[in-house]
Amino acid sequence: MKTLLLTLIMSFLAVFPGLGQDRTDEKKWTIDPETGDTIYTESVAISQTEDITPRNSMIIINPLKFLLFYNISYYHKLSDQVAIGGGVQMPTPRGINGFGANAEVRLYPSGKNLRGFYFAPNISYNSLTDTETDETLSLFSMGGLVGWQWFPGDQFAIGLGIGADYYFLSDDNTGNDDFEDYSGMAPALRFDIGYAW
Numbered sequence: 001m002k003t004l005l006l007t008l009i010m011s012f013l014a015v016f017p018g019l020g021q022d023r024t025d026e027k028k029w030t031i032d033p034e035t036g037d038t039i040y041t042e043s044v045a046i047s048q049t050e051d052i053t054p055r056n057s058m059i060i061i062n063p064l065k066f067l068l069f070y071n072i073s074y075y076h077k078l079s080d081q082v083a084i085g086g087g088v089q090m091p092t093p094r095g096i097n098g099f100g101a102n103a104e105v106r107l108y109p110s111g112k113n114l115r116g117f118y119f120a121p122n123i124s125y126n127s128l129t130d131t132e133t134d135e136t137l138s139l140f141s142m143g144g145l146v147g148w149q150w151f152p153g154d155q156f157a158i159g160l161g162i163g164a165d166y167y168f169l170s171d172d173n174t175g176n177d178d179f180e181d182y183s184g185m186a187p188a189l190r191f192d193i194g195y196a197w
Contacts, residue, residue, distance in 0.1 A: 022047045051151060055114045058085075058157055060194030066092055069100060069126075080111040091128060098136075100126030114196060115149050120161065138170035145188050155197055161190035 024045045031038055058075045065071050073087030082105065089100040102124035110116045126139040145163025152158060165188045 051115065053154060055196040058114055058194055058196035060157060060192040062190050062192050064189050064191045068092060075106065077113045080113050081108050083113055095131050096128050097131055098126055098128040100124055115151060118147055118149065120145050120147060139167055141165045141167045143188055145190060147190060151196065155195050157194045157196045159190065159192035163188040
């Protein structure tokens, strides 16, 4: 856990200094050849750069979610403010097999689709099987998060998000303690890495 926290902090330190403004101070002395007078001028130039690279598609993974599910997702731009995405996932805990799928809508209020601040309602479905008892059940979740997506390189994507998901079982009378641990409200923390084009 300490390694994960250190990785997140180092990512912030590496990325955020490149997102600020640039300031250039200039001092200039010139001598008038006719009069011999020295002319001194001083200027300050402040510039701000913005990434306007058009991106319509993005593939990402969320390594933090590997604690529960291996995952990969694809997002596609529908408009300047809306992107839709879907993904597949497989459970990682020992003794549980299965598969899952998820869907998400990302809403970008700034109109800079696939980058910047976003809201994201999402749903997922998982079919899980206990390998010891061969008991299978369905696990649904609904949730939402707020996040930030940016591109430190042209295509390299990084995202952070925080929110909550509510998980509920298709059958609460399973009597299986392993599955009952997956029912209820859970925090959602996202650290996405991926590729966009």
